Amino acid sequence: MDMDYAEGVLSGVPRAIARVISWVENEDSRARPCMEKIHGHTGKAYLVGITGSPGSGKSTLTDKLTRHLRAKGFTVGIIAVDPTSPFTGGAILGDRVRMTELAQDPGVFIRSMATRGFLGGLTRCTGEVIKVLDAAGKDVIIIETVGVGQDEVEIMRIADTTCLVLVPGLGDAIQSMKSGVMEIADVFVINKCDRPAADQLFMEVTNRVEMDAQLRKPSWLPRVIRTIAVDNVGVDALVDAIEAHRDHLKQTGSLKEKRRTRTKQEILQMIHNELFELIRRRLSTDGRMDAMVEAILKGEQNPYAIMDELTSRWIRLTERGSGESTTGSGTLPFV
Amino acid sequence: MDMDYAEGVLSGVPRAIARVISWVENEDSRARPCMEKIHGHTGKAYLVGITGSPGSGKSTLTDKLTRHLRAKGFTVGIIAVDPTSPFTGGAILGDRVRMTELAQDPGVFIRSMATRGFLGGLTRCTGEVIKVLDAAGKDVIIIETVGVGQDEVEIMRIADTTCLVLVPGLGDAIQSMKSGVMEIADVFVINKCDRPAADQLFMEVTNRVEMDAQLRKPSWLPRVIRTIAVDNVGVDALVDAIEAHRDHLKQTGSLKEKRRTRTKQEILQMIHNELFELIRRRLSTDGRMDAMVEAILKGEQNPYAIMDELTSRWIRLTERGSGESTTGSGTLPFV
Numbered sequence: 001m002d003m004d005y006a007e008g009v010l011s012g013v014p015r016a017i018a019r020v021i022s023w024v025e026n027e028d029s030r031a032r033p034c035m036e037k038i039h040g041h042t043g044k045a046y047l048v049g050i051t052g053s054p055g056s057g058k059s060t061l062t063d064k065l066t067r068h069l070r071a072k073g074f075t076v077g078i079i080a081v082d083p084t085s086p087f088t089g090g091a092i093l094g095d096r097v098r099m100t101e102l103a104q105d106p107g108v109f110i111r112s113m114a115t116r117g118f119l120g121g122l123t124r125c126t127g128e129v130i131k132v133l134d135a136a137g138k139d140v141i142i143i144e145t146v147g148v149g150q151d152e153v154e155i156m157r158i159a160d161t162t163c164l165v166l167v168p169g170l171g172d173a174i175q176s177m178k179s180g181v182m183e184i185a186d187v188f189v190i191n192k193c194d195r196p197a198a199d200q201l202f203m204e205v206t207n208r209v210e211m212d213a214q215l216r217k218p219s220w221l222p223r224v225i226r227t228i229a230v231d232n233v234g235v236d237a238l239v240d241a242i243e244a245h246r247d248h249l250k251q252t253g254s255l256k257e258k259r260r261t262r263t264k265q266e267i268l269q270m271i272h273n274e275l276f277e278l279i280r281r282r283l284s285t286d287g288r289m290d291a292m293v294e295a296i297l298k299g300e301q302n303p304y305a306i307m308d309e310l311t312s313r314w315i316r317l318t319e320r321g322s323g324e325s326t327t328g329s330g331t332l333p334f335v
Numbered sequence: 336m337d338m339d340y341a342e343g344v345l346s347g348v349p350r351a352i353a354r355v356i357s358w359v360e361n362e363d364s365r366a367r368p369c370m371e372k373i374h375g376h377t378g379k380a381y382l383v384g385i386t387g388s389p390g391s392g393k394s395t396l397t398d399k400l401t402r403h404l405r406a407k408g409f410t411v412g413i414i415a416v417d418p419t420s421p422f423t424g425g426a427i428l429g430d431r432v433r434m435t436e437l438a439q440d441p442g443v444f445i446r447s448m449a450t451r452g453f454l455g456g457l458t459r460c461t462g463e464v465i466k467v468l469d470a471a472g473k474d475v476i477i478i479e480t481v482g483v484g485q486d487e488v489e490i491m492r493i494a495d496t497t498c499l500v501l502v503p504g505l506g507d508a509i510q511s512m513k514s515g516v517m518e519i520a521d522v523f524v525i526n527k528c529d530r531p532a533a534d535q536l537f538m539e540v541t542n543r544v545e546m547d548a549q550l551r552k553p554s555w556l557p558r559v560i561r562t563i564a565v566d567n568v569g570v571d572a573l574v575d576a577i578e579a580h581r582d583h584l585k586q587t588g589s590l591k592e593k594r595r596t597r598t599k600q601e602i603l604q605m606i607h608n609e610l611f612e613l614i615r616r617r618l619s620t621d622g623r624m625d626a627m628v629e630a631i632l633k634g635e636q637n638p639y640a641i642m643d644e645l646t647s648r649w650i651r652l653t654e655r656g657s658g659e660s661t662t663g664s665g666t667l668p669f670v
Contacts, residue, residue: 036640
């Protein structure tokens, strides 16, 4: 039965895609065999990140961008990691209706992520969901996040093209630029540019981009686009900018490099999660954890000293152990 | 010099507190000796979590709550983990001015967390910042988060009293209740209750709380409070509810249990972070990571199989090693 779902994903069957994503989110044991089976079919989708403050209109922009991409014949997957997104139920009814309309298109798959869990679960989950949509044959996967908070920045970092949406008058332009999102944006979108102060924001961002370019000499000069997403104004220019950035990445070999980085992050995250589960299980089953907690609460131990001892013992053991012969592949590292 | 900063924190000197928190956020090596020194002086502060959607007015509520607590003679630390909070610069100017006014009070220390980093850094950081404010003698520490996203829920879980702020007409009540925040809320605050539909929301939440109580028979029946934070209405009732919950926790021994759980989480996180950092450094310095990535990209390996092999080797080595005699304390676990 599980294999059928993997086949379903590979054939792009929405029900199978939705089911496997749910398994991933719920850490259901049925996810693993599916993910193993579809893994070889991933790596083809182009990832676009759309980020911006709540109220910047990035959901509307995502909606319009998707329609433009569909008109060009591309299939689209949308992953909304945003508590204020209409996809996740945070916005007014009108938005939600529009999104539902988009969801009727068989060439579009929309998923909102409201996953919780312990440490790094959201980022891990998003990576797996991307893989599912990728294996399902979606040409472009749009990831929409609020772009604040470490998980969101991490997610944006894995996108091929990252678009930062700014709005005149929200006073968040300088804020966003300080927050680290500036450095990862490939395209700046000045949305709601019929508002007063739009020209000023456009100039500010353009100047900032140019100053930054003089300092850092990046191979890609971020584009600054003006849009009124709600009226579908400027969205074609946004599509052009994304395509230009994609071509740039391909020509310079950066796309391959990005895929390499993404795989690396993925492995690190898997190690991170596995390690944590192992530690937690081992410490809680044999009562050693309780002994440590009591010692700390009584003031007999401090957690920092415990950490030092643990770490040095671990280094000693694993370094000694890393010399052992293995049954597996020689390239497999011992961690 | 570092010792002076630890002393400064213990004496409640704002500049020292701010400096040590910055070290913690930046993972500066000077943080560690300070944290070791102040550790013995923590565990006295009472932690209040305030969570709710953007626009629910939780920052205003935090502001008013702080003033009430100050009037009662308590010192207050505020940690804002919220991209839309005026503390972190996300809101309109008026809010920010009011917060700045509060910041003039020497009995109040405000810190916004905009930390990014790899996996779980925010939660770790918040725990350490709580410790700094705790050691600095703050009686009550208020942690404000948007309450959506796993980091935020994790942070709320460590609070002694968790308040969930809901607003009539935002349509997010049911959303919040589904999202897992419902189960950890000790006090429900219906804010902006001069709005239409406030009575309906109040009834909905009250019914939900009562139904839940019949099912789960919790020892604490969550209170439902009506406020208009901006007009300072109902904030005294909120203070009463928090104090009642605190007394309940003390009487039932739950407060001790919560501290125990918090210490446990803290140790787990420290072990996890330390080991993960070690692994990451080791893998990237000797080129094994690159070899793994290439094997995966070429399709010669899949990450799931690599993880299985890593995990089983790791278990084998560390279990064998756990039998060895140690120079340290006998209660010290090997992880």
